[in-house]
Amino acid sequence: RRPKHFPPGPQTIPIFGNLHQLNLVNPVNDLQKLSDRYGKVFSFYFGGRPAVIITGMEAMREALLTKALDFAGRPGGVLLSHLTQGKGIIMADYGPSWKEHRRFALITMRNFGLGKQSMEERILGEVSYICAHLEKVAGQTIDPQTLFHNASCDIICSIMFGSRYEYDHEFFQAMIKMMADNSKIANGPWGMIYDTMPLLRNLPLPFQSALRDYHTVKMHVLDIVNEHRATRTPNEPRDLIDGYLDEVDKRGQDPAPFDDSQMLTMLLDLLFAGTDTTSNTIRAAVLYFMAYPDIQERCQQEIDMVLEGRDQLCFEDRHSMPYTQAVIHETQRAASTLPLSVFHCTTKDTELTGYQIPKGTLVIQNLSSVLHEETQWKFPHSFNPNNFLNEQGEFEKPPAFMPFSIGPRTCLGEGLARMELFLILVTLLRRFQFIWPEDAGEPDFTPVFGVTQAPKPYKMVVKPRTITAN
Numbered sequence: 211r212r213p214k215h216f217p218p219g220p221q222t223i224p225i226f227g228n229l230h231q232l233n234l235v236n237p238v239n240d241l242q243k244l245s246d247r248y249g250k251v252f253s254f255y256f257g258g259r260p261a262v263i264i265t266g267m268e269a270m271r272e273a274l275l276t277k278a279l280d281f282a283g284r285p286g287g288v289l290l291s292h293l294t295q296g297k298g299i300i301m302a303d304y305g306p307s308w309k310e311h312r313r314f315a316l317i318t319m320r321n322f323g324l325g326k327q328s329m330e331e332r333i334l335g336e337v338s339y340i341c342a343h344l345e346k347v348a349g350q351t352i353d354p355q356t357l358f359h360n361a362s363c364d365i366i367c368s369i370m371f372g373s374r375y376e377y378d379h380e381f382f383q384a385m386i387k388m389m390a391d392n393s394k395i396a397n398g399p400w401g402m403i404y405d406t407m408p409l410l411r412n413l414p415l416p417f418q419s420a421l422r423d424y425h426t427v428k429m430h431v432l433d434i435v436n437e438h439r440a441t442r443t444p445n446e447p448r449d450l451i452d453g454y455l456d457e458v459d460k461r462g463q464d465p466a467p468f469d470d471s472q473m474l475t476m477l478l479d480l481l482f483a484g485t486d487t488t489s490n491t492i493r494a495a496v497l498y499f500m501a502y503p504d505i506q507e508r509c510q511q512e513i514d515m516v517l518e519g520r521d522q523l524c525f526e527d528r529h530s531m532p533y534t535q536a537v538i539h540e541t542q543r544a545a546s547t548l549p550l551s552v553f554h555c556t557t558k559d560t561e562l563t564g565y566q567i568p569k570g571t572l573v574i575q576n577l578s579s580v581l582h583e584e585t586q587w588k589f590p591h592s593f594n595p596n597n598f599l600n601e602q603g604e605f606e607k608p609p610a611f612m613p614f615s616i617g618p619r620t621c622l623g624e625g626l627a628r629m630e631l632f633l634i635l636v637t638l639l640r641r642f643q644f645i646w647p648e649d650a651g652e653p654d655f656t657p658v659f660g661v662t663q664a665p666k667p668y669k670m671v672v673k674p675r676t677i678t679a680n
């Protein structure tokens with residue numbers, strides 16, 4: 211039975227709660243239907259555990275901005291928190307350790323060039339590997355998934371480890387596969403079963419491989435940390451790991467909360483959060499370019515005009531490319547890469563839209579509902595860059611654009627991700643034409659659900675463009 215003044219929701223049954231009312235392969239539509247019936251803030255039982263689902267922009271802003279600290283916790287007892295043991299950043303409890311690691315990661319990424327020339331160079335350097343690969347396969351029909359995953363992951367590796375991997379490196383490939391698999395398991399049916407039925411956790415079910423893979427990558431990253439320890443010069447950080455080791459030195463006898471175990475989880479957090487997210491968004495963008503060749507061509511005309519035969523692009527160029535900016539943002543809106551964000555929990559007894567929510571309640575942000583909310587968008591259900599253009603054709607970002615979430619737990623990598631999306635997609639559009647293969651049927655936009663949602667695997671043909679100087 212729901213507590214008094216708790217948000218309303220569907221009738222529960224023993225053991226399952228409301229789980230039987232969700233399509234576990236992709237629950238987003240079902241959550242939207244339940245909101246249509248019970249309101250923007252409703253409750254749902256995952257087994258015996260109550261969760262509050264937030265739908266739509268107004269309620270989202272009330273929870274994550276107006277009552278930011280009340281809703282800034284992360285839940286324990288779910289697969290992701292078991293993997294990370296509540297350490298690092300993503301699944302860390304709201305408190306001093308999370309705050310200091312988040313601050314450290316943001317400052318260090320800035321010191322290694324975020325917002326400065328060097329981060330642009332790092333990303334553009336990686337883009338040259340993508341272009342070299344695409345030139346080799348020009349005219350052939352290829353699946354771009356691995357290529358974009360490799361590139362996104364390598365950018366994070368270069369910030370953390372000081373060097374990138376060759377795309378065919380054995381460990382690199384294993385790590386990328388682990389991240390894609392774990393993302394699918396963590397928010398898919400097996401993740402739900404793990405989270406709601408603790409009695410099944412020790413059985414040999416697919417979430418066991420998620421736990422095993424996570425440990426394998428962690429051990430490899432530990433080797434990289436130890437190598438850094440042996441070769442570093444204190445106070446001359448080459449990368450994020452050296453920066454962390456300097457921080458531990460600075461803190462002397464009592465380095466808390468900085469230690470090896472926190473560092474490893476933070477490194478895996480950044481790898482995990484920074485790979486699939488960006489790569490799946492790039493893949494969605496290319497799918498839309500092929501499905502809407504007129505939009506692709508209009509971007510290319512704008513890019514050619516702004517760059518005027520210049521070789522190199524820079525992040526500042528985005529201000530002169532309103533249409534292309536609109537297309538990239540529209541991709542993020544339509545792709546809704548983290549449809550249910552990362553789960554939160556309340557840090558104290560609180561209220562939302564008049565309902566009472568006790569401390570420790572699981573909170574799920576339906577970000578996808580905001581990105582498609584009918585009262586917030588000119589064209590909520592179709593792919594249309596005009597969602598981000600005003601009547602003068604200028605780029606404008608509506609307040610309901612929140613793919614990175616909002617509030618104190620908002621995506622730590624937003625700045626990096628926005629720079630990557632712009633530099634990678636604009637360079638690719640400038641150099642190549644993306645063509646939907648003739649024998650591939652109609653493009654299918656149905657997403658594959660996970661912590662990070664992805665387009666279904668697809669094939670594409672690339673053709674090098676002749677850049678026209680204006």
Ligand code: HEM
Nearest residue numbers: 299300483484487488548551552614615619621622623627
């Ligand atoms: C298109 C790309 C990306 C999208 C759409 C995205 C989206 C998100 C979202 C929705 C959250 C959850 C926020 C919340 O709980 O309220 C999040 C958290 C996070 N993201 Fe991203 N992200 C992207 C790229 C990145 C990159 C490149 C990095 C790495 C540098 C990164 C690092 C993180 C971290 C560390 C968190 C946890 C923040 C915390 O708990 O304090 N993300 N991201």
